[in-house]
Amino acid sequence: MAAAPQSLDALLAARTVWPAGRGTRCADAGQPTGHAALDAALPGGGWPPRALTELLLPADGVGEISLLFPALSRITAAGGRVVLVAPPCIPYAPAWQAAGVRLEVLDIVDAAPADALWAFEQCLRSGACAAVLGWPDTGDARLMRRLQVAADSGDCHAFALRDRRHAANPSPAALRIEYLPDAQAWQVRKCRGGQVPAQPLRLAS
Amino acid sequence: MLWACLLLPQLALDAVLRRQPDAKAAPFALVDGPAQLRRLHSVNAAAAAHGLKAGMRLSAAHALLAGVSTQAHDPQAESAEHRFLAAWAYRHSSLVSRQWPRAIVLEVQASFRLFGPWSQFEHTLRAELESMGFGHRIALAPSPTAARVLVGLRDGFAVTAQGELSRLLDRVPVRRAALPDDAGERLYRMGVRTLGALRALPGASVQRRFGADVLAHLRRLYGEADDPVDCYTPPDRFDMRVELGYEVESHPPLLFPLRRLINDLCIYLSARDGGVQRFVVRLEHDTGHTDVEVGLLAPERTSTMLFELARNRLERTEIPKAVVAMRLQAFELPPFVPAARDLFDTRPQQALDWPHLRERLRARLGDEAVYRVVPAGDPRPEHAWTRHVGADTGTIADAPARPVRPAWLLPQPVPLHDTGLRILSGPERLESGWWDGDDARRDYYVVETRAGQRGWAFVPPGRFDGWMLHGWFA
Numbered sequence: 001m002a003a004a005p006q007s008l009d010a011l012l013a014a015r016t017v018w019p020a021g022r023g024t025r026c027a028d029a030g031q032p033t034g035h036a037a038l039d040a041a042l043p044g045g046g047w048p049p050r051a052l053t054e055l056l057l058p059a060d061g062v063g064e065i066s067l068l069f070p071a072l073s074r075i076t077a078a079g080g081r082v083v084l085v086a087p088p089c090i091p092y093a094p095a096w097q098a099a100g101v102r103l104e105v106l107d108i109v110d111a112a113p114a115d116a117l118w119a120f121e122q123c124l125r126s127g128a129c130a131a132v133l134g135w136p137d138t139g140d141a142r143l144m145r146r147l148q149v150a151a152d153s154g155d156c157h158a159f160a161l162r163d164r165r166h167a168a169n170p171s172p173a174a175l176r177i178e179y180l181p182d183a184q185a186w187q188v189r190k191c192r193g194g195q196v197p198a199q200p201l202r203l204a205s
Numbered sequence: 206m207l208w209a210c211l212l213l214p215q216l217a218l219d220a221v222l223r224r225q226p227d228a229k230a231a232p233f234a235l236v237d238g239p240a241q242l243r244r245l246h247s248v249n250a251a252a253a254a255h256g257l258k259a260g261m262r263l264s265a266a267h268a269l270l271a272g273v274s275t276q277a278h279d280p281q282a283e284s285a286e287h288r289f290l291a292a293w294a295y296r297h298s299s300l301v302s303r304q305w306p307r308a309i310v311l312e313v314q315a316s317f318r319l320f321g322p323w324s325q326f327e328h329t330l331r332a333e334l335e336s337m338g339f340g341h342r343i344a345l346a347p348s349p350t351a352a353r354v355l356v357g358l359r360d361g362f363a364v365t366a367q368g369e370l371s372r373l374l375d376r377v378p379v380r381r382a383a384l385p386d387d388a389g390e391r392l393y394r395m396g397v398r399t400l401g402a403l404r405a406l407p408g409a410s411v412q413r414r415f416g417a418d419v420l421a422h423l424r425r426l427y428g429e430a431d432d433p434v435d436c437y438t439p440p441d442r443f444d445m446r447v448e449l450g451y452e453v454e455s456h457p458p459l460l461f462p463l464r465r466l467i468n469d470l471c472i473y474l475s476a477r478d479g480g481v482q483r484f485v486v487r488l489e490h491d492t493g494h495t496d497v498e499v500g501l502l503a504p505e506r507t508s509t510m511l512f513e514l515a516r517n518r519l520e521r522t523e524i525p526k527a528v529v530a531m532r533l534q535a536f537e538l539p540p541f542v543p544a545a546r547d548l549f550d551t552r553p554q555q556a557l558d559w560p561h562l563r564e565r566l567r568a569r570l571g572d573e574a575v576y577r578v579v580p581a582g583d584p585r586p587e588h589a590w591t592r593h594v595g596a597d598t599g600t601i602a603d604a605p606a607r608p609v610r611p612a613w614l615l616p617q618p619v620p621l622h623d624t625g626l627r628i629l630s631g632p633e634r635l636e637s638g639w640w641d642g643d644d645a646r647r648d649y650y651v652v653e654t655r656a657g658q659r660g661w662a663f664v665p666p667g668r669f670d671g672w673m674l675h676g677w678f679a
Binding site: 058059060061062063064065066069081087088089090091092093094095096097098099102103104106107108109110111112115118119122123125126127128129181182184 | 557558559561562563565566569570571573574575576577578579580581586589590591598599600601603604607609610611612613614615616656657658659660676677678679
């Protein structure tokens with residue numbers, strides 16, 4: 001007995017079927033990254049909402065904050081709160097302000113490594129923050145899973161900036177993006193609900 | 206005017222027992238009197254079931270029930286509890302008096318519009334007293350003295366009309382009419398059994414035999430004279446102490462009394478319509494004490510939140526010696542404006558707002574742990590920003606326009622040993638600070654390391670060695 005015929009549009013809309021080779025658009029649009037090439041490559045058209053995004057870096061200071069600046073500036077301009085949990089250096093106020101981030105809603109939390117994960121999760125879960133940046137130095141996938149769940153329940157953009165050696169480990173993050181120093185480009189390693197672009201993306205800084 | 210009288214028959218006992226978890230089940234008695242002649246001051250229901258009674262000798266009580274736990278009666282603690290209840294009653298009425306021992310009198314008619322009719326209001330009062338752990342009786346009458354007499358007769362008496370009250374009072378036995386001194390007992394022995402009979406006697410002779418007080422009392426009772434009360438005014442500070450009765454050297458047993466103290470603080474705050482920004486939990490030892498300070502960035506009065514914060518700080522405090530008592534003091538009680546929330550707020554259900562989250566983080570990570578960065582006018586990078594720890598920064602002014610600056614600043618410049626350094630832009634000469642002894646003469650360059658990181662580094666003017674890294678263009 002044949003199943004009732006369904007229109008292709010309905011199947012596509014439900015995202016049970018998607019055309020190969022072409023990106024699909026998520027129902028929940030992401031926060032535009034401010035980089036056109038990256039927006040086009042990501043399924044939601046930007047940083048995924050209610051989810052953990054992993055930035056895998058060879059070292060601090062390779063342009064990871066410039067990558068986030070357009071989104072952070074848009075979030076703070078809309079009144080959303082951005083929290084940095086135990087950043088590796090001091091966020092230099094004049095530079096952040098020049099990048100368009102409203103410092104009135106940018107809070108920094110100092111925490112020892114043992115407390116940083118706790119603080120990260122509290123900020124994500126609270127629902128009081130629009131975006132939280134953390135530097136979790138853990139290889140434990142269960143802890144990352146907790147962060148992902150917290151970001152979901154707190155309706156919050158979570159950005160975990162980690163060493164690229166974690167790239168080999170599986171991760172529950174919705175989006176993983178790695179910096180390739182040789183090519184000076186960003187390579188998407190995983191994106192939920194879409195196809196991973198084959199080519200690394202060079203972004204004009 | 207209608208007056209409600211709340212009688213707390215076991216005030217001294219409740220004052221002790223409400224601070225102890227699961228205290229209802231075990232037999233317990235308060236004792237007083239000289240050391241050689243200890244007598245029971247009051248007993249709880251479990252002890253009464255074993256035949257113990259107030260006034261009994263302690264040795265007799267031990268003979269009846271060896272396992273009864275006892276504690277010395279502390280009149281000061283009882284009176285502190287009485288004051289606290291007056292503060293609590295102040296939430297419900299502006300006219301509150303604690304002129305009679307173990308009783309609180311409050312004017313309620315003016316509060317009906319806010320709290321609903323008497324049956325509902327009475328229910329509220331009972332529920333709150335119950336949750337605070339006080340046994341009670343309540344009566345309502347048109348005058349405070351009459352309410353005090355009625356509450357001694359039966360729990361839940363409510364008389365609102367003066368005529369009905371007079372008929373009722375005529376039948377009240379003289380010994381239970383709260384007459385001054387021992388007049389009630391003497392009248393009873395003379396054969397005057399009820400107030401009606403007393404009123405029928407000629408006033409002049411009653412006054413000669415019993416003094417003017419008895420007649421004045423009668424007139425106040427029957428509403429024939431004004432019935433003034435000493436009104437309670439709430440103090441401007443909160444200070445409450447709990448005697449633990451045993452020595453505590455770990456944190457968990459301190460949490461129950463802490464919760465009670467914080468609940469009391471919040472009840473007190475809501476009566477004042479105030480908040481608390483700074484309070485001290487003092488752990489008293491046999492000699493000396495340990496203070497746990499709790500400071501908030503903005504006034505608060507949510508008991509769960511205050512408890513969580515105090516608990517976090519308490520658990521991080523080391524207890525050097527056994528704790529015998531706990532005291533909570535709050536001297537600054539600023540006005541409190543509850544945060545307004547939008548009816549159509551789309552934030553998640555269990556959401557915590559930012560002030561609460563911030564206090565939670567500060568409680569665990571330290572008072573200085575949550576801050577903001579604010580740009581300053583100084584051109585030297587290390588002085589071009591300041592930390593701001595506080596509730597609100599206001600609007601932050603723009604920093605002066607300068608060439609490109611890095612997103613990350615290192616706490617201190619560090620030597621940069623990199624042979625493959627590539628200069629991308631610069632120099633930007635910075636020469637400043639000769640006036641404050643922190644002289645800086647530097648040429649700043651944007652450089653790229655071999656690893657591909659872009660850094661902000663400086664050298665002494667005119668030289669190209671001794672690179673010092675000061676930031677990252679992240």
